[in-house]
Amino acid sequence: MTIQWFPGHMTRAKRQIEEKLKLIDVVFELLDARIPQSSRNPMVDEITGTKPRLVLLNKADLADAEQTAEWSRYFRSKGLATHAIDANAGAGVKDLANKAKELLQEKIQRQINKGMKPRPIRALIIGIPNVGKSTLINRLAGRNIAVTGDRPGVTKGQQWIRFGGELELLDTPGILWPKFDDPVAGFRLAATGAIKEDVLHLDEVACFVLKVLVESYGSALKDRYGLEGLPSELPDMQAAIDVLESIGKRRGCIVSGGHVDYEKTATLLLRDLRSGKLGRMTLESPEFTD
């Protein structure tokens, strides 16, 4: 679901997360592994403060594995522990308790030294819309539980979900707003489906995607649509439209008069990208973000 964010919403969302932080030991910051920087809330450091945090690169099954490794190195260089997961299929999810334990080692050791039995670690999942918060909560819970009531401004009784004997999770995630002020981040968010398609023009999003794909994943693009003579980069919008047109022709996205239906072609391209049919792809690299 995409929420329209206004300053009032942001303040409320921030306050709601700050309330939840009082209850927990560790934050699981969920990012989309295909766009780790663009799917990051711009105020997350400020909001989470000194609370121990684990960055989870979700949808890793759709991302370029080499790039995910690069991003993990990047976050580690910033002092943030990172772990790649696929909340849908469950890959990496069972390691979460151990990862959280590693982060809280000193605190746990102090409890043991005092002769106390360490209690389960309490965690909160936070992230922007569509990043996979509910999917991860449901996977950890081992069943579908309702979390949709936790929209900013909607209050709901909170419960703990037990995962094994060592981890407890708040059943309502913290919802953060995505980046708005950076137009390129906006295109990346639209490309992966994190923001609604009617916010940005579909064909513009498709042209943005094509530019990235031609430059980084040209052979996958060629193979998928049987394209010939694909350039190694797209210097301008017209060059991207030309590729979109070739795809439209190859896929029979034609309207009366024999013209290419750009919207239909753009929809097809974005559907293929989001479902992984084009292969595993990451749309931004860490070296460009600092």
Ligand SMILES: Nc1nc2c(ncn2[C@@H]2O[C@H](COP(=O)(O)OP(=O)(O)OP(=O)(O)O)[C@@H](O)[C@H]2O)c(=O)[nH]1
């Ligand atoms: N391929 C893949 N898809 C995923 C993964 N995690 C979540 N999804 C899909 O991403 C979409 C959004 O997941 P949700 O769990 O609803 O995301 P959310 O963060 O709770 O979204 P909001 O309710 O809008 O805040 C769904 O179609 C999920 O099936 C993953 O690791 N891999």
